[in-house]
Amino acid sequence: MLMFEQTASRVSTQLSDGGEALTIRIDGNFDFNLHSEFQRAYRDCNPAPKSYSVDLSDTRYLDSAALGMLLLLRDHSLEGQDDGGQRHTVELVNANDHVAKVLAVSNFDKIFTIR
Amino acid sequence: MVSSPFNILVIEPGDADARELSSLLDSCAPLDARGESGPESRAMDVAVRVVGSVPAALAAFDCIRPHLLVFGPHAGAAPEPRSVHQLRARAGMEPVPVLAVLDEHALPADGVGAGCDDVLRRPYNRHLVRLKLVALRRYCQFNRNLIAQCNRMRRSQSDLLKEQAGAQEIFRNMGRESCLEQTDAIRYHLSPRAVLNGDVLAAAWAPGGKLMLLLGDFTGHGLAAAVGAVPLTSIFYSMVPKGFTLSQIARELNLKLHLVLPRSMFCCAVLLELDPRKQHLRVLNAGMPSACLCRAGGGIQMLESRHLPLGVVRWLNLEEAVQYVPLEPGDWLYLWSDGIHEARGPSGELFGEERLLATIRNAFPAARFERILAEISRFSVGQQDDLSLVELSLDQITAETVEIGEPLPDPPGTGHFGDWSFGVTLAAEDLRQMDPVPLMHRVLAQFPESGRLRDTLSIVLGELFNNAIEHGLLQLDSSLKRSEHGFGEYYRRLESGRRQLQDGWIRIRLSSCRAGGDCGLLVSVSDSGPGLPARTGAANAYSGRGLALLQSICRRVEWQPGASEVRALLSWEQEENSPWEREGAPAKV
Structure with a gap:
């Protein structure tokens, strides 16, 4: 019989007053179950924000599917670079030890700002 | 719109009661669910069929395919639990509700106790009966949808398993290209579903007796993770035997994956x-x-990830990422995928790297591989099925190279071609990236009897070319390689120096001579540098192996301190003078 697993994870967003900076918070496990929710979080912003920040302070765990989602966000931010080459950045902040380790092993600091 | 009717099978021996019940049920049609939308809300006709007994009902069951069973007043007063059970069983997966008609004063428990789901009261209230039928119809519809959905899922699940089995077989066959089974020096554990978990293991011998091995882990699982393994392994198995370097292979794999992967x-x-x-x-x-x-001495050195995974960015930056490690006899190397770290115990606890390293430290080398697998299996109570583990006994690989390096067959129609020579000059721009060994092999392969020289030529060309870059052009100091730290530093300087080359050239010349004292293949490599340094001090564990190696496999090595050319003469008769047999033989400079 098919079982639907409920995940307690949540994606929430906050747009800065000027609409220039988008913060995406992930509560709980950051994995494939959040796929569409995570994409929705940044896709529908119009005009596109100049900077993106993924707040991982309440992220317990992060798997390789989540790394893939971060790559999609990075691509999305690069597509938005239409105003004279000004860099749109994606930063990953407040990772716990486990999450920081996963990011470090993957060397994601080479393509994201990690704080 | 009226769809196929709601079939009701009534069991009632009494004619009058049967007629009354039948016309009552008929009068409830059409059944429609007001206020609902979707297919469930469609009006549905009612088709009533009356039989006189349970055996008659069982006989008629399959042709009527009832949605609802009703035990009439006579039958319903005391339905046999066994009959109810038999009728239900006939319906198979699909639940068919069973009603019993009871008189006003009878206890509902009589009917329900016999296994019926509900009762109809007599005298009948047409309005209430209709409501009940509408509710039951909705219930039946829901069950049918669920069963249909379940069947669809079962079919697609079985299709998926068939596809996966097909994919697994393809990958098993592709694995035959590997040299994993040819040597006892490599032991590995892969789950039978490894490729569907995204894990890939490939290994092949490169010319010159080098072993190349790749353990990869694609994101995700299932077929999407597996398909990436096709370009990965096909590029690996095609580039390794041609003598491409690790960096070139890594760049090619990365670029291909970057282009094809989502x-x-x-x-x-x-x-x-x-x-x-x-x-x-x-x-x-x-x-x-x-x-x-x-x-061998008991220490453990971790070779950590220093680069983004393959396929993420278009160009690899390998300068800092490739680690060079000098080996000692008795060293062992272990590789694993994150399935090991993420093996979970019964309480959800992770196995983790620390437990793994403790296991490695505490086991005897020869027993380590089994111990690791046993520990994980014990920890996860046998539930872990996606771990990949590879063990390389670095000593044994040294010992077994005798068996590899099968000579290439000579091209057809061979005869003695006589003397020939060709050369190539690489300028700074080419030298930043290019490795001439595969190129020279391709040219040499056109000449008869050259196949047997493949391994030797790889070693000689590799040594001479590296020598020209490292000491001729970049003037690197070999003495740096004396310490383990300096060893890594040396190769970092090499990578970055090479990347920044602005001028200079290296010339490679192969000449064949079939007769006379110099009969053989002369390999000459010269460069634009100020001249090779005089060898300083004795060779140590980490450096100075190059020259000794050349001397052991060439008939002659000619080289002058201060000059920028090295010439090595290879004998055509390599079978008798196999480099491996002559190792340790006195140098013949």
């Missing part, structure tokens, strides 16, 4: 090149858990 997919990988004759290891770890080098 943006959210990538491949973590450890790619290593083991040169048993020079006793060193090059490792590129791109996103995999640290590889573990267990030293």
Whole structure:
């Protein structure tokens, strides 16, 4: 019989007053179950924000599917670079030890700002 | 719109009661669910069929396919639990509700106790009966939808398993190209579903007796993770035997994956090149858990990930990422995918790297491989099925190279071609990236009897070319390689110096001579540098192996301190003078 697993994870967003900076918070496990929710979080912003920040302070765990989602966000931010080459950045902040380790092993600091 | 009717099977021996019940049920049609939308809300006709007994009902069951069973007043007063059960069983997967007609004063428990689901009261209230039928119809419809959905899922699940079995077979066959089974020096554990978990293991001998091995882990699982393995392994198996370097192979794999994989997919990988004759290891770890080098002396060195996984960015930046490790006799190397770290105990606890390293430290080398697997299996109570583990006994690889390096067959129609020569000059721009060995092999392969020289030529060309770059053009100091730290530093300087080359050239010339005292293949490599340095001091564990190696496999090596050319003469008769047999023989300079 098919079982639907409920995940307690949540994606929430906050747009800065000027609409220039988008913060995406992930509560709980950051994995494939959040796929569409995570994409929705940044896709529908119009005009596109100049900077993106993924707040991982309440992220317990992060798997390789989540790394893939971060790559999609990075691509999305690069597509938005239409105003004279000004860099749109994606930063990953407040990772716990486990999450920081996963990011470090993957060397994601080479393509994201990690704080 | 009226769809197929709601079939009701009534069991009632009494004619009058049967007629009354039948016309009552008929009068409830059409059944429609007001206020609902979708297919369930469609009006539905009612088709009533009356039989006189349970055996008659069983006989008629399959042709009527009832949605509802009703025990009439006579039958319903005391339905036999066994009959109800038999009728239900006939319906199979699909639940068919059973009603019993009871008189006003009878206890509902009589009917329900016999296994019926509900009762109809007599005298009948047409309105209430209709409501009940509408509710039951909705219930039946819901069940049918659920069963249909379940069947669809079962079919697609079985299709999926068939596809996966097909994919697994393809990957098993592709694995036959590997040299994993040819040597006892490599032991590995892969789950039978490894490729569907995204894990890939490939290994092949490169010319010159080097071993190349790749352990990769694609994101995701299932077929999407598996398809990436096709370009990965086909590029690996096609480039390794042609003598391409680790960096070139890594760049090619990365570029291909970058082009073909969806943006959210990538491949973590450890790619290593083991040169048993020079006793060193090059490792590129791109996103995999640290590889573990267990030293003969008991120390453990972790070779951590230093690069983004393959496929993420278009160009690899290998300068800092490739690690060079000098080896000692008795070293062992362990590679694993994150399935090991993420094996979970019954309480959800992770196995983790620390437990793994403790296991490695506490086991005797020869028993380590089994111990690791046993510990994980014990920890996860046998539930872990996606771990990949590779063990390389670095010593044994040295010993077994005798058996490899099968000579290429001569091209057809061979005769003695006589004397020939050709040369190539590489300028700074080419030297930043290019490795001439595969190119020279391709040219040499056109000449008869050249196949048997493939391994020797790889070694000689590799040595002379590296010598020209390292000491001729970049003037690197070999004495740096005396310490383990300096060894890594030396190769970092080499990579960055090479990347920044602005001028200079290296010329390679192969000449064949079929007769006379110099009969053989003369390999000459010269460069634009100020001249090779005089060898300083005695060779140590980490450097100075190059020259000794050349002297052991060439008939003659000519080289002058201060000059910029080295010439090596290879004998055509390589079978008798196999480099491996002559190792340790006195140098003949």
